[in-house]
Amino acid sequence: MPDTARRRTLEIQHHATEIRIFEEGKLIAGHPVLEGKALRRVEPAHRKAPPPRPPHQMPGQGLRRPLEFYDAVGRRLDSVSLWRSRADISEQLAAERQRTAQLGRAQVAMAGRLQEAAAEADALQARLAAVGRTADDGCLDRRLPEGLLE
Structure with missing residues (x-):
């Protein structure tokens, strides 16, 4: 089936020796029947050519560095x-x-x-x-009596 007919409603007629494809009553393709199971045949005329690739370009001179640079690195x-x-x-x-x-x-x-x-x-x-005192009384600021801490 041609690429241009992929999203449209088509009528397929299967005959003994040929398969015919119709769109709105008009024959748009015909192919011979292939012998065997699950075989495919792609008609090159029904396929769009892939877009041409731009030619491979070498990097510009500004991107190339002399070997001395890499030696220094x-x-x-x-x-x-x-x-x-x-x-x-x-x-x-x-x-x-x-x-x-x-x-x-x-x-x-x-x-x-x-x-x-x-x-x-x-x-x-x-x-x-x-002795009835606490550290908050300020008693630690004065000298305590001898023997109290022993």
């Missing part, structure tokens, strides 16, 4: 050392782990000191309460 990348060896990366990772461990130990020590300070503050509050 390679040297610059080498000097920046974007690529590190596995040993360098392993060494840096070990140093980071060591710093993390040191920070962890420092945090544990600080937490212990904070617990000790909190315990001392609780003991001081208890001793002040025993």
Whole structure:
């Protein structure tokens, strides 16, 4: 069937040796019957030619660069050392782990000191309460009697 008749209503007549296609009572195509199942025959005259492709164009001179440019880029990348060896990366990772461990130990020590300070503050509050005073009284600004904190 021609490409130009794809979206129109057509009448198909199947005869023993030929298939005829009619549009509005007018014969627009005729084809011999093909022997066998699910066979197709494409009549080249019924197909539109694909649109011509523009010829392949080479990029303009402005887009081409001399080999010296790429050589300079390679040297610059080498000097920046974007690529590190596995040993360098392993060494840096070990140093980071060591710093993390040191920070962890420092945090544990600080937490212990904070617990000790909190315990001392609780003991001081208890001793002040025993003498009928509170930290809000301003008593900590004056010298406490000897033996009170012991």
